[in-house]
Amino acid sequence: MTIGEQALDDPTVIRNLVVSVNQVFRTFEQDTAPVRALRGADLDIGRGEFVAVMGPSGCGKSTLLNIVAGLDVPDEGEVSVAGQTLIGKTESELAIMRRQHIGIVFQFFNLLEGMTALENVLMPALIAGSKRKAAETRGRDLLDLLGIGDKAKQSPAALSGGQRQRLAIARALANEPTLLLADEPTGALDSEGGEEVLELFTRLHSGGQTILLVTHDQPVADAAQRLVRMRDGRVIDDGRPAAGA
C-alpha cells in the first residue's frame, strides 16, 4: 500500500504528506504540435520518504519534478508541497516557497561558475536572508559533510563531476529543505561519481531527508525506498522496488 492509498484511511498520513500531486495536466505548445507532458499525474510523498520516479524519455517525469519545485505551473490539477498549495501562487510566492522548503539538484549541476564552491553553497541561505557568518558556518559544515571541505575556495570548474554534484547537493541542503528534488543527478557522472552521489542520497535519507529523484536508470532507482513508474504523462505503477530497497 502506498502513502497515497494509506492517506485515504489515515489522517496522520495527510498531516505528514510533503508532496501531493492530484490529477495534474501540462501541455507544452511546440511549433509542430502540442506536447502533452502530463496527462493526469498523481503522486503523494510522505515525510522522510525516498521516492524515485522512473520512466522512458519524454514520459513527463522532469515536468512533474519541475511542477513540484514550482519551476513550472500545471494547466490543470492540484499540487501542494509542505502543506502549501502551489496553484494560484505568484512567481514571488513560489520563489519564497522554494527557499523555505525545496532544494534542487540538477543533472548538469547548474553551479555558479564565477563563484567559489563555498559561495555557491552560501547563496541560497543569503537569498533567504540568513546572516553571512551563520550561512558560512553552515556552508562549511555541509561541504565537510559531503567530503569536499578542502575545496571550499576552489571554483566549481576545478572540481570533478562527482565533486560538482556533491557541491550541488550541498547547495540544495543549505536551507535545510523539507524536500530534496533531484533531476537525473547521476546522468552526467561516470559510474564512480554516480555511486558517490547515490551513497550520499542514501545517507541523507537515513538522516530523515525527504527525497524525490527522477531517473531513467534502474540501478539509481533501486537506491530509493519507493519506486514510481511513469508512462505517457501518468503514474502507472507506485510501489517499492523489487530489490535493493
Next chain:
Amino acid sequence: MAAALLWAVRLAPGADITAVRRAMALITGGFERVIEESFRPARILNFGRVRSVPQLVEAFAGLLTVLVLVHSLAIVATRRRHDLSVLRAIGLRPEQARRVLWWHGGILAAVAVSIGVPLGVVGGRLLWRAVTDSVDSVYAPRSSWPILVTVGCLLLMISIAAGAALSRRAVPRSIAQSLRSE
C-alpha cells in the same frame, strides 16, 4: 633683427580702447603698436570657424559612451541569463533578479563616469592646449563642471534605465525551460 611679435587681442563690445592701449604699453614696453578694432589674422579666423568642433566631439563621446554602456549591459544580460535562472531556482524572486541588472547598469555607469569624465577633461584640455598653441591663440579653458555633472547624472540614469529594460529579457519567465535549454 628681432622677430616680429603679433598679439591678437579680442575686446569685449564697448571696451575702452585707450585704456587697453595704456595697459598694452606696460606689457610691450613701448614698442610700436597698432590696435585695430577689426583686425583678425587668418588663422584666428579659421580657428573661430572650428570652435564648435570640441562640442561636437564631446557630444559624440557621450553618445559613444551610452552605446558602449547599453551594449555591455546587453552582453551581460545574455551571459548572465543562465546564472539568473539558477538563482531564481534557488529562491531569488523575479524582482530581485531584475534588480541585479539595474545595479549592474548603475555600477557600470558610475565606474565609466568616475574614470571617463576626469580622463576626458584632462585629455581634452591637453589636446585643446596643443591646438591653441599651434595657432598662437590663448589657452583659456572654460569651467564646465555643471555640464559634466549633468552628463554624469544622465549617463547614470540612461544606464540604469537600460539595465531595467534589458532585465526583462534576461530574467526568464520559465525557469525550467531556461535551465533545460542552457
